[in-house]
Amino acid sequence: xxxxxTVFAGALLGTLVLAGCGQSSGTTATPAPxxxxxxxxxxxxxxxxxxxxxxxxxxxxxxxxxxLSASHTxxxxxxxxxxQVIAVDDRSNFPPEAPKTDLSGFKPxxxxxxxxxxxxxxxxxxxxxxxxxxxxxxxxxxxxxAATTLDEAYEEIAEIGAATxxxxxxxxxxxxxxxxxxKLAAEAPKDKKLTYYHELDQTPYAVTSQTxxxxxxxxxxxxxxxDQAPDAAGGYPKLSAEFVAQADPDLIFLADxxxxxxxxxxxxxxxxxxxxxAVKNDRVVELDDDIxxxxxxxxxxxxxTIGAAVAKAGAS
Amino acid sequence: MxxxxxxxxxxxxxxxxxxxxxxxxxxxxxxxxxxxxxPWQVVLQAVDWLPFVRVDSGLTPVEQGLLYELRLPRVxxxxxxxxxxxxxxxxxxxxxxxxxxxxxxxxxxxxxGLAATFAIVALPAVAGGIPVAAFIGAVGGVLLAYTLGNTAxRSGGTATLVLAGVAVTSFxxxxxxxxxxxxxxxxxRIYSWILGDVGGGWDQFWLVLPYAVxxxxxxxxxGRMLDxxxxxxxxxxxxxxxxxxxxxVVLLAASLATxxxxxxxxxxxxxxxxxxxxxxxxxxxxxxxxxxxxxxxxxxFLVLADLVARTVLAPxxxxxxxxxxxxxxxxxxxxxxxxxxxxx
Numbered sequence: 182x183x184x185x186x187t188v189f190a191g192a193l194l195g196t197l198v199l200a201g202c203g204q205s206s207g208t209t210a211t212p213a214p215x216x217x218x219x220x221x222x223x224x225x226x227x228x229x230x231x232x233x234x235x236x237x238x239x240x241x242x243x244x245x246x247x248x249l250s251a252s253h254t255x256x257x258x259x260x261x262x263x264x265q266v267i268a269v270d271d272r273s274n275f276p277p278e279a280p281k282t283d284l285s286g287f288k289p290x291x292x293x294x295x296x297x298x299x300x301x302x303x304x305x306x307x308x309x310x311x312x313x314x315x316x317x318x319x320x321x322x323x324x325x326x327a328a329t330t331l332d333e334a335y336e337e338i339a340e341i342g343a344a345t346x347x348x349x350x351x352x353x354x355x356x357x358x359x360x361x362x363x364k365l366a367a368e369a370p371k372d373k374k375l376t377y378y379h380e381l382d383q384t385p386y387a388v389t390s391q392t393x394x395x396x397x398x399x400x401x402x403x404x405x406x407x408d409q410a411p412d413a414a415g416g417y418p419k420l421s422a423e424f425v426a427q428a429d430p431d432l433i434f435l436a437d438x439x440x441x442x443x444x445x446x447x448x449x450x451x452x453x454x455x456x457x458x459a460v461k462n463d464r465v466v467e468l469d470d471d472i473x474x475x476x477x478x479x480x481x482x483x484x485x486t487i488g489a490a491v492a493k494a495g496a497s
Numbered sequence: 498m499x500x501x502x503x504x505x506x507x508x509x510x511x512x513x514x515x516x517x518x519x520x521x522x523x524x525x526x527x528x529x530x531x532x533x534x535x536p537w538q539v540v541l542q543a544v545d546w547l548p549f550v551r552v553d554s555g556l557t558p559v560e561q562g563l564l565y566e567l568r569l570p571r572v573x574x575x576x577x578x579x580x581x582x583x584x585x586x587x588x589x590x591x592x593x594x595x596x597x598x599x600x601x602x603x604x605x606x607x608x609x610g611l612a613a614t615f616a617i618v619a620l621p622a623v624a625g626g627i628p629v630a631a632f633i634g635a636v637g638g639v640l641l642a643y644t645l646g647n648t649a650x651r652s653g654g655t656a657t658l659v660l661a662g663v664a665v666t667s668f669x670x671x672x673x674x675x676x677x678x679x680x681x682x683x684x685x686r687i688y689s690w691i692l693g694d695v696g697g698g699w700d701q702f703w704l705v706l707p708y709a710v711x712x713x714x715x716x717x718x719x720g721r722m723l724d725x726x727x728x729x730x731x732x733x734x735x736x737x738x739x740x741x742x743x744x745x746v747v748l749l750a751a752s753l754a755t756x757x758x759x760x761x762x763x764x765x766x767x768x769x770x771x772x773x774x775x776x777x778x779x780x781x782x783x784x785x786x787x788x789x790x791x792x793x794x795x796x797x798f799l800v801l802a803d804l805v806a807r808t809v810l811a812p813x814x815x816x817x818x819x820x821x822x823x824x825x826x827x828x829x830x831x832x833x834x835x836x837x838x839x840x841x
Contacts, residue, residue, distance in 0.1 A: 272682070382686060384686075384694065386685070386689075410812055410813035414813030418810070419815075420531075421532075421813070423531050423532045423567045423568060424812035440686075452567050452570065452699065453562050453565075456558070
């Protein structure tokens with residue numbers, strides 16, 4: 182087995198080197214038309230990023246980026262690295278123009294990734310040792326794990342911008358996000374002491390305030406009913422249906438609309454839940470499952486949906 | 498395995514005891530839960546539900562609703578599923594004369610798991626599709642194992658049947674994993690289902706009840722036949738028992754019981770193997786006593802396991818399969834050790 186693999190890896194390395202040579206001639210033209218102030222930033226390579234897989238140094242502006250994370254795909258396109266992205270994994274469904282492939286971010290196949298001849302692979306999980314495997318064949322990898330705080334999400338967007346030669350645009354995106362979130366937080370009616378329940382699936386799994394999502398909710402001054410679960414249950418506890426019924430949250434946010442066909446009518450049909458005040462008072466909010474599970478630039482969209490629901494609930 | 502002499506006299510005592518244990522566990526199951534209600538109020542409310550009696554429990558309508566819509570059916574579903582799994586386990590052990598046979602060994606669980614996975618992946622919009630699919634899958638898995646076992650080995654060879662069950666289980670599980678790889682976003686739901694859940698409300702209870710009654714009656718009626726089979730096929734024939742026919746009927750009834758249980762609750766392991774063994778150690782090996790006691794004991798066991806599952810981390814829940822396996826696996830090893838000691 183060993184010799185075969187070595188030969189194969191050698192062949193791959195060969196193609197990579199060749200691909201690299203082929204590219205260097207083409208790259209010079211593309212960054213030129215950008216405005217003068219951002220041009221030096223694009224030329225700012227080599228750049229070193231403090232990523233989840235240690236210090237990553239990228240020597241040249243990447244032109245063949247593979248993204249294995251739906252969140253990072255959204256970020257790449259938002260910071261203007263879209264034209265550099267040549268392949269994204271099978272779960273990256275936004276923006277629609279992202280070059281979706283059958284690459285799996287859940288069960289990464291190193292050979293299939295290398296076959297795309299990437300000069301940068303962006304991912305959020307080091308599943309099956311993929312970072313080390315890609316490192317062996319000399320592909321630069323940027324591991325940006327799932328953000329646990331809003332600040333971490335901003336930081337990752339800025340890092341992805343810097344790593345792809347789009348630092349100025351990325352900083353602009355982050356500044357815009359911060360401003361939008363601050364505005365939403367300022368507008369939220371905080372005196373009402375509203376409680377909420379965010380549902381991941383109908384079993385029912387919830388999120389606590391310790392999670393990234395929980396922190397997004399907390400800027401609106403909401404109280405999470407799932408926080409009563411003990412720490413041992415984790416940030417995503419499977420709640421008891423009777424507990425949710427008794428806690429009777431003011432607002433219910435469903436993040437299992439697309440996956441599991443849940444909506445207000447489905448909630449009303451669950452045993453013991455028909456009398457929930459959120460169901461009766463039309464305070465069940467159907468979220469976009471995807472937006473509610475990613476930590477890219479569309480966090481603002483999620484926050485706006487939450488903000489609108491809170492404002493509506495707070496007004497009455 | 499010769500307990501036939503004694504049990505006829507001790508039988509009513511054992512049955513009364515088991516009924517008592519079941520009643521106590523069901524009351525405990527009704528009292529405990531994530532919602533905060535005083536035991537006394539719950540008892541009053543339970544009395545209020547009885548016909549011709551009216552008492553004021555002091556519970557709010559919401560609390561009454563969740564007690565009646567969530568907790569009561571949950572206790573009942575746990576009892577029915579636990580009883581079915583244990584009864585099916587005892588039945589399989591009788592048919593195969595193998596103390597390690599259980600409802601999941603013969604491909605029932607793998608068949609149900611595969612079919613449920615298909616249902617979750619392919620028809621998520623069809624309400625109630627998962628139980629039906631799991632039911633068909635469980636029966637299909639057992640039939641496949643049975644057919645393979647019969648064609649591969651000599652007809653009626655029980656070891657071949659169990660081995661066929663193992664092979665079918667591996668094969669079906671492989672297909673299931675293969676399907677899962679294509680629907681990563683459904684992994685959470687498939688995983689939840691595999692770990693079992695009895696919290697489906699009254700719908701689940703009414704769904705499982707008719708199958709439970711048919712399977713239980715069929716199995717309980719065959720206790721004496723299984724006792725005869727346990728002394729050997731030739732003796733059974735000489736006593737006028739059609740061994741092959743009895744075996745088929747019991748096998749079908751046990752598979753029906755498994756399929757019904759799996760369909761409403763997902764995969765809950767080890768009940769089918771743990772409970773009949775406890776019963777056998779306590780009350781002797783006659784199937785006339787092992788079958789009914791397994792039914793009652795399995796019901797009590799799963800009601801208590803569910804109580805643990807929903808209170809130990811309240812208001813969060815553990816999947817019930819985790820609780821039964823946590824208790825069942827060490828117990829299984831214990832049984833193996835004791836069986837070994839008895840043999841040497």
